[in-house]
Amino acid sequence: MNQCIVCLGRVSLSRGFSFVLSLAALLLAGGVFPLLGQDAAIQSSMARFHPAEGRQGMVATQEANATRAGLNVLKEGGNAVDAAVTVGFTLAVTLPRAGNIAGGGFMLAHLAESGKTIAIDYREKAPLGGFRDMFLDEKGEADSEKSRYSLLAAGVPGTVRGLALALENYGTISLARALQPAINLAENGFPVTDGLRKSLLEARERLQKSPAARKVFYNADGTPFKSGEILRQPDLTASLRLIAEKGPDAFYTGSIGARIAADMEAKGGLITLNDLASYQPVIRPVVKGAYRGYEVLSMPPPSSGGVHLIQILNLLEPYDLRSMGQQSAESIHLMAETMKLAYADRSKHLGDPDFAAIPVDGLISKEYAEHLRRTIKRDRAKPSNAIAPGQPRIFQESEETTHFSIVDRWGNAVANTYTLNLSYGNNYMVPGTGILLNNQMDDFSAKPGTPNAFGLIGGEFDAVEPGKRMLSSMAPTIVLKDGKPFIITGAAGGSRIISTVLQIIVNVIDHQMNIAEATNAPRVHHQWYPEELRVETGLSPDTLRLLMEKGHSISIKKTMGAAQSIHIEQGKLFASPDPRREDALAEGY
Numbered sequence: 001m002n003q004c005i006v007c008l009g010r011v012s013l014s015r016g017f018s019f020v021l022s023l024a025a026l027l028l029a030g031g032v033f034p035l036l037g038q039d040a041a042i043q044s045s046m047a048r049f050h051p052a053e054g055r056q057g058m059v060a061t062q063e064a065n066a067t068r069a070g071l072n073v074l075k076e077g078g079n080a081v082d083a084a085v086t087v088g089f090t091l092a093v094t095l096p097r098a099g100n101i102a103g104g105g106f107m108l109a110h111l112a113e114s115g116k117t118i119a120i121d122y123r124e125k126a127p128l129g130g131f132r133d134m135f136l137d138e139k140g141e142a143d144s145e146k147s148r149y150s151l152l153a154a155g156v157p158g159t160v161r162g163l164a165l166a167l168e169n170y171g172t173i174s175l176a177r178a179l180q181p182a183i184n185l186a187e188n189g190f191p192v193t194d195g196l197r198k199s200l201l202e203a204r205e206r207l208q209k210s211p212a213a214r215k216v217f218y219n220a221d222g223t224p225f226k227s228g229e230i231l232r233q234p235d236l237t238a239s240l241r242l243i244a245e246k247g248p249d250a251f252y253t254g255s256i257g258a259r260i261a262a263d264m265e266a267k268g269g270l271i272t273l274n275d276l277a278s279y280q281p282v283i284r285p286v287v288k289g290a291y292r293g294y295e296v297l298s299m300p301p302p303s304s305g306g307v308h309l310i311q312i313l314n315l316l317e318p319y320d321l322r323s324m325g326q327q328s329a330e331s332i333h334l335m336a337e338t339m340k341l342a343y344a345d346r347s348k349h350l351g352d353p354d355f356a357a358i359p360v361d362g363l364i365s366k367e368y369a370e371h372l373r374r375t376i377k378r379d380r381a382k383p384s385n386a387i388a389p390g391q392p393r394i395f396q397e398s399e400e401t402t403h404f405s406i407v408d409r410w411g412n413a414v415a416n417t418y419t420l421n422l423s424y425g426n427n428y429m430v431p432g433t434g435i436l437l438n439n440q441m442d443d444f445s446a447k448p449g450t451p452n453a454f455g456l457i458g459g460e461f462d463a464v465e466p467g468k469r470m471l472s473s474m475a476p477t478i479v480l481k482d483g484k485p486f487i488i489t490g491a492a493g494g495s496r497i498i499s500t501v502l503q504i505i506v507n508v509i510d511h512q513m514n515i516a517e518a519t520n521a522p523r524v525h526h527q528w529y530p531e532e533l534r535v536e537t538g539l540s541p542d543t544l545r546l547l548m549e550k551g552h553s554i555s556i557k558k559t560m561g562a563a564q565s566i567h568i569e570q571g572k573l574f575a576s577p578d579p580r581r582e583d584a585l586a587e588g589y
């Protein structure tokens, strides 16, 4: 997890003391610490902003080979869904910490001809042998080692059937064509980038406990490949080839599934062939909001992403953020106060809609926002313990993720976010398959009320149940202007996904920034608990001081979120990869 690099304001010490840091410390912190971590990639030469006059299609992903694979599909006449499926499989090879075939995710696709936008839910599910207390230790406490780094941590994967469903319903190319770049890159290899090498170094201790992963990603002496050395993945090549030849069933009912199930049985995992065979993605209606005349379409439950994105936009709408200024204490204060209210609601009301009635319409209604807004004070931060989940009306009816955005020449658009959950998932590769497993079971509430890996508190609706989908924060989003795609966005970042996507939208719509400015601007985040207003470096010390005077506990940590976004303005395509990820690339043709 990200560590607190500098915590300002009320800083809790280990013995429970707290104090307010002096302005001198604040100035020192604000001036001395640059963007840090894997995300120190602001200098990246790969990350390019494309003022793409006259371009017909655009692809923005977190990894350059995948961007180019998707772009080639567009150039050959494929549509945005064809390119998205190609990118999805390619990232499983070139961005193994998040790209995947044994994870899950969500795809939003805007179909220009019908004007409809659909949401494909290919989120993982709990195996049928899963049960409520499966991640508690003998003392009844949540055992995060078990929920993150054991075979039990893996949910039944959804990616292969999810991408295949998208292609079958909305694409034009064959599955074999979509898989070809992934197969080529796995078989012939590709040069290891600085970003890949760094992530392999960070994951070294855990990944090397998996003999198959150790063999693929490290030299015999345990060192990761150097930047520029060629990484080949022969077992993954064979798995991808099987899927290309036999279709998704190769994964779910065929020999790949058989290997996964046998390995699970031999080593104490829960996923059976029956779990795999019965897994199905679901096409769901998008959640819809309206913000300053734009239509905001995003992912419904089992993601909380779309619901709370729209809820926060509703809360913010009456405020004149533009005249307050993008980095003013006043606008950041309002963002923080509205985020807290939404994340408090998330802890109680969100979960898998197939298992509980989720009050989506209540949460995203303007009336509910109006009611909640009355509790916001312009001059004072409300302590988290004075905030509880609200009571939206129940209408009668229910740290390593990656996002990519694609637009084609016909105006179709795809926003796709998918994940293994944490970097390299549960850090286990199924022998003989080249496939890394997710650790998405950690997104369930192991013990309702106890935080998960992102510090998020989950409620009863997110307790483990057989066949249930775990709650997500992923928020692939398409904003329409006059019925046509205007912003296509989404982000990695666990609990920070919602606030990252929110800030992209607010930066473009309210602060009139171009998509590169909107992406690069320092981000802020408040998720109710922990009680901290987390900020990236780059905010001015006087803004931080004003926020502290309003009662915020400021915490400067690593960068937050990684958004890959496209902005369409007057028919022109603009894209921006997130410079917080050094291998990201947006390119058009």
Ligand code: GLY
Pocket (backbone or CB within 6 Å): 401, 419, 420, 421, 422, 440, 443, 471, 472, 473, 474, 494, 495
């Ligand atoms: N695993 C991160 C999310 O789904 O929100």
